[in-house]
Amino acid sequence: MRVDIVIESKVGAERFRDLGLLAEQYGISTIWIQNYSRAPDAFMTAMPMAMASSSIRVGVAVISPYEAHPLKIANAILTLNEYAGGRASVVVAAGGEWPGVMNVEYGKRITGAREALEIIKGACGDGVVNYEGQVYHARAFSSRWTTQASPRIYCGANGPKMLQMAVGVADGVMMSDVQPEMFEWGLPALEAALAESGRTLGDDFLLNNFLSWHVKEDAEASRWEARRELIIRAWLEPQWIEPFLSPEDVQTVRANVWPFLQAFRDRTGDVAGVEPRIVDALVEGLTCSGGPEDLGRHISRLQRYKDAGFTDIALGLQDDPEYSIKLIGERVLPALR
Numbered sequence: 001m002r003v004d005i006v007i008e009s010k011v012g013a014e015r016f017r018d019l020g021l022l023a024e025q026y027g028i029s030t031i032w033i034q035n036y037s038r039a040p041d042a043f044m045t046a047m048p049m050a051m052a053s054s055s056i057r058v059g060v061a062v063i064s065p066y067e068a069h070p071l072k073i074a075n076a077i078l079t080l081n082e083y084a085g086g087r088a089s090v091v092v093a094a095g096g097e098w099p100g101v102m103n104v105e106y107g108k109r110i111t112g113a114r115e116a117l118e119i120i121k122g123a124c125g126d127g128v129v130n131y132e133g134q135v136y137h138a139r140a141f142s143s144r145w146t147t148q149a150s151p152r153i154y155c156g157a158n159g160p161k162m163l164q165m166a167v168g169v170a171d172g173v174m175m176s177d178v179q180p181e182m183f184e185w186g187l188p189a190l191e192a193a194l195a196e197s198g199r200t201l202g203d204d205f206l207l208n209n210f211l212s213w214h215v216k217e218d219a220e221a222s223r224w225e226a227r228r229e230l231i232i233r234a235w236l237e238p239q240w241i242e243p244f245l246s247p248e249d250v251q252t253v254r255a256n257v258w259p260f261l262q263a264f265r266d267r268t269g270d271v272a273g274v275e276p277r278i279v280d281a282l283v284e285g286l287t288c289s290g291g292p293e294d295l296g297r298h299i300s301r302l303q304r305y306k307d308a309g310f311t312d313i314a315l316g317l318q319d320d321p322e323y324s325i326k327l328i329g330e331r332v333l334p335a336l337r
Contacts, residue, residue, distance in 0.1 A: 001306040002029035003333055004314040006061065006210060007321060009033050009045040019321055020049040023056060026329025030057035030089060032314055037101040043076045050084035059089035061174060061210070061314075062156045064096040065116035066104045071141050073116070074123035077151050078143055086148035091174045092117055093156025108135055110165055117155055117169040124150040154208065158234075160189035167193040172206025174314065177234045177286060180304040181243035187308065201309045209305060212287040213315035213324060215298065219291035224269030225318050226289040227279055231260040233286040244285030249278050288315070292327070299335045306336060 005023055007016060020031040031049065035042040042060045050058045058080065063073055073092065081088035094106065094113040106112070115133035122129045123143050131138040154174045155166035163186050166173045173190070190207070199205045212229060216222040234240040236253055245253065252274065253260075259272045271279050283289050288298040305313050317324045 001302070001310055001336055002312045003328060003336065004028065004030040004032060004057075004059075004208070004312055005321070005325060005328065006032040006034060006314050006316040008036060008039060008318075009042045010036075010039040011321070012040065013045045013048045016045055017049040017052050019325065020053055020056060020058065022322065023325050023329070024053055026325065027333060028056060028325070028329065029312060030059050030314070032059040032061045032089075032091075034316075035060055035063050035096065037097050043080055046080060047083060050080055050088065053084070053087070055087075057087045057089055057152075058084045059091070059152075061091035061154075062093040062096045063090060064093055065112060065136065066094070066106060067096065067102060070116040070119035070136055071123060071129075071138055074120045074141075074143070077120070077153075078124065078146055081148050081151040082146060084148075086151070089152040089154060090120075091154040091156045092120060092170075094162070095156070110161055111135055113155065113162070114165050114169055117153065117166075120153055121169060124153065152206070154206070158186055160186050163190040164193040167197050167199060167205065172208060172311070175207075175209040177212065177240060178209050179240075179243065179285060180301065180308070181285070182239070183308055185239065191309075201311060206311045207309060208312040208314055209310060210314045210316055211302075213317055213328075214287055214289040215291065215294065215327060216320065216323065217291060219289075219294070222289045222291065223280070223283055226283045226287045227269040227271060228263055228267060229318060230271070230279070230282055230286065231257070231264045233282070236260060236282070240286065241282060244281050245278065249281070252278060253282070292331075295327075295331055299332060302332070302336060 005028055023031050033042045033046045046058050077090040094109045112135040115136045119131050119138050129138045129141040152171045154172045155170040157163045157166050157173050158175050201207055214222045214226040242250055256274050263271050
C-alpha cells in the first residue's frame with residue numbers, strides 16, 4: 001500500500017513545492033493539494049511543484065463538475081500533467097466545498113458525476129470529444145497538444161451507488177474519512193462491481209482513502225488540532241460518528257454541529273457545549289492523533305486498510321507538515337512495506 005500526503009493550498013506555491021520535494025525524498029507516492037474555496041487556486045498553486053519534482057505524483061482533490069464544466073477540469077489537469085511529466089492526478093466528486101459556496105442545485109447528482117468522468121476520461125485520449133449527456137455536453141474538444149501519458153482520474157466516492165458507478169468510468173476511487181469500522185458500508189458494493197466488470201484492485205483500479213493525520217511531538221497539541229478540524233470529517237454525518245458514540249451522544253453531536261463549525265472557523269480546539277469525552281471519542285475514532293508513542297496503534301489501523309485491499313492511503317496534514325512528513329517517511333512507510 002502506497003502512502004500519500006494531502007496539503008491545503010493555503011500554504012502557498014513555494015511552500016507546497018518544498019513540502020512536495022521533501023516528501024519525494026522519503027518515497028511518498030503522491031502529494032495532493034486540496035481544492036477549497038477559501039484558499040488559493042489549487043491547480044495554480046501545484047504548478048511549481050509539478051515542474052520541480054521528478055518522481056512523486058502531484059494531485060488535486062477534490063474538484064466538482066458542479067463548480068467547473070468537465071472540459072475545464074480536463075484542460076486544467078492535462079495542463080498540470082504536462083508540467084508534471086505525466087505524474088498528475090485529480091479526484092472528481094459530486095460534492096465538495098465549492099458547490100456549497102456557489103449554492104448550486106445538483107439535480108441528477110450521480111448521473112452528472114458519471115457524465116463528467118466520461119467526458120474527462122475521453123478528453124485525456126487522442127481523439128475529439130463530442131458528448132451529449134443528460135447533464136453535460138461537449139463538442140469538438142481536442143487535447144492533441146498533450147505529450148505526456150494520461151493523468152489518473154479518480155472518482156471521489158463513499159457510498160455504494162457512487163462506488164459502483166466509479167468502477168465503470170474512473171481509474172480509481174478516493175474515499176474520504178472512511179474508517180475500518182465502516183468498511184462494510186461501501187466495500188462490498190465496490191468489490192461486486194469490480195468482479196462484474198472484470199477489473200481488479202491494483203494497477204487496473206486504485207482504491208484510496210483520505211485519513212486525517214495529526215500526530216505531533218506534543219500529544220495535547222495534536223488532539224487540539226484534531227478537535228479544531230472535526231467538522232470537516234464528513235460534516236459529522238451519522239454514518240461517520242455512529243461507530244464511536246452511543247445513540248444519545250450521536251443525537252448530541254447532530255444537535256450541536258454549529259460549535260464544531262465555530263471551532264473550525266475560529267481555528268480553536270474548543271467545542272463549546274459538547275462534553276469533552278464525546279469530542280475525545282470522535283478524535284480517537286475519526287483521526288490519527290496523539291504523540292509518537294501512539295504510532296504503533298496508528299500503523300495497526302493503516303495495516304487494516306492494506307489488508308482490506310486499499311492500494312493507497314492519503315494522510316491529511318495540518319500544522320507543521322514538515323514534522324509529519326519526516327515522521328511518516330521514517331516510521332510509517334517502513335512499517336507498511
